[in-house]
Amino acid sequence: MTVLWAERALTSEGWARDVRLEIGEDGRIAGLATGAAPEGQRLGVLLPAPANSHSHAFQRAMAGLTETRGDDPTDSFWTWRQLMYRFLDRITPDQVQAIAALVQMEMLEAGFATNVEFHYLHHRPDGTPYDRLSEMADRIAAAQAVSGIGLTLLPVLYQYGGCDRRALGPGQRRFGNDPDRFARLVEETGETLRHLPADARLGVAPHSLRAVAPDAIRAAADLVPGGPVHMHLAEQQAEVDEVEAAWGARPVTWALSELELDPRWCLIHCTQMTPDETMGLARTGAVAGLCPITEASLGDGIFDGVRWMEADGCISVGSDSNILISLHEELRLLDTSQRLRDHTRAALARPGISTGRRLFESVARGGAQAAGRGTGMIETGAWADLLALDTSHVDLAGIEGDTILDTFVFAGRDAMVADVWSAGRHMVHEGQHMHRVTITRAYAEAVADLRAQV
Numbered sequence: 001m002t003v004l005w006a007e008r009a010l011t012s013e014g015w016a017r018d019v020r021l022e023i024g025e026d027g028r029i030a031g032l033a034t035g036a037a038p039e040g041q042r043l044g045v046l047l048p049a050p051a052n053s054h055s056h057a058f059q060r061a062m063a064g065l066t067e068t069r070g071d072d073p074t075d076s077f078w079t080w081r082q083l084m085y086r087f088l089d090r091i092t093p094d095q096v097q098a099i100a101a102l103v104q105m106e107m108l109e110a111g112f113a114t115n116v117e118f119h120y121l122h123h124r125p126d127g128t129p130y131d132r133l134s135e136m137a138d139r140i141a142a143a144q145a146v147s148g149i150g151l152t153l154l155p156v157l158y159q160y161g162g163c164d165r166r167a168l169g170p171g172q173r174r175f176g177n178d179p180d181r182f183a184r185l186v187e188e189t190g191e192t193l194r195h196l197p198a199d200a201r202l203g204v205a206p207h208s209l210r211a212v213a214p215d216a217i218r219a220a221a222d223l224v225p226g227g228p229v230h231m232h233l234a235e236q237q238a239e240v241d242e243v244e245a246a247w248g249a250r251p252v253t254w255a256l257s258e259l260e261l262d263p264r265w266c267l268i269h270c271t272q273m274t275p276d277e278t279m280g281l282a283r284t285g286a287v288a289g290l291c292p293i294t295e296a297s298l299g300d301g302i303f304d305g306v307r308w309m310e311a312d313g314c315i316s317v318g319s320d321s322n323i324l325i326s327l328h329e330e331l332r333l334l335d336t337s338q339r340l341r342d343h344t345r346a347a348l349a350r351p352g353i354s355t356g357r358r359l360f361e362s363v364a365r366g367g368a369q370a371a372g373r374g375t376g377m378i379e380t381g382a383w384a385d386l387l388a389l390d391t392s393h394v395d396l397a398g399i400e401g402d403t404i405l406d407t408f409v410f411a412g413r414d415a416m417v418a419d420v421w422s423a424g425r426h427m428v429h430e431g432q433h434m435h436r437v438t439i440t441r442a443y444a445e446a447v448a449d450l451r452a453q454v
């Protein structure tokens, strides 16, 4: 049993003072009391640590390499994707494991308790499977053993190179599975996860409407009953055009009529929606998995957050390409993009609930839903996914209530994150992951050649 004591905590009942929190041996919050005398580890502000709901770990090693203009005068998402495919010609399982450990460490240091990994890199460079089908998934799980993060692993089904069911291109060979082999992959991945701590979860991810046939999307969702189902949806205008031409409806309109969307689902991006689609999708209870830093980096567009939140839609945030892993920056950019588009301020605030608090609580709860993880609030019985802010930081000194979260989101520094627990595992101490030196060294050695040759 671990005992924490915080001057202030954001619990499921709202802000509380002098909070004593017990973490049980099973990693869950075993007891919670307010107005308690100081005891155990003393903390400033204690918050629920959200899940990072969308990541492709290996892309972390491409950070900073994709900002030059290609031959194409209108450099775009699609030329970025070509560079990613060159990277994929060479990357090995050892490299994937080292990169994933770094990504998970950086997520924890940013304040995320969980890595929801949308994992589509399965096979050898020539497209043939490794001896064990789940070799690459096993490496993501092995990284967890070092980082201590909560892991929700989503094997990805990727069948085709486009809506016309063309074969996968050379850069996509490592992703491909037919539904039968994918079912075996999911089963093997589930076996691997049984060796991880009890908070690890298995889900599935049909990649997108471009890459998976409709019947296979439905079949994939049935492979993990009750588990999370994630899919990229409506990210780019070219994707909207392709789906509309092939299937006669825009992606979100098609998904609303053809899939049984419910709270198990997390639709990633949704930056290309009409107002009616936004309202319709919000009403399903599915999570909109937003990745504001990556969506800005790739020029995707702006999610209609104001309309979505007015409809009480669920949101989460993820670092997707992992070009920059920062919880407060994802939230700041999500809100800032609304301001720039609409020429407004604080449109997501509510009477008595500030913008920072509304964003933070929404992604904590929505991230838990997207991860299929019993967490997202500080309450007895939830996984002890906790984030402590350093109240000795000059910008946090002497402030109270929602202003704490507004300061973290809008004037935030990574240095404000002091301690992070994932299912009770205390991995970040005074801003640093406990294995930072070894994880960083292993990463640097693993990717030196890979980055130099791109």
Ligand code: ZN
Pocket: 054, 056, 118, 232, 268, 320
């Ligand atoms: Zn993605």
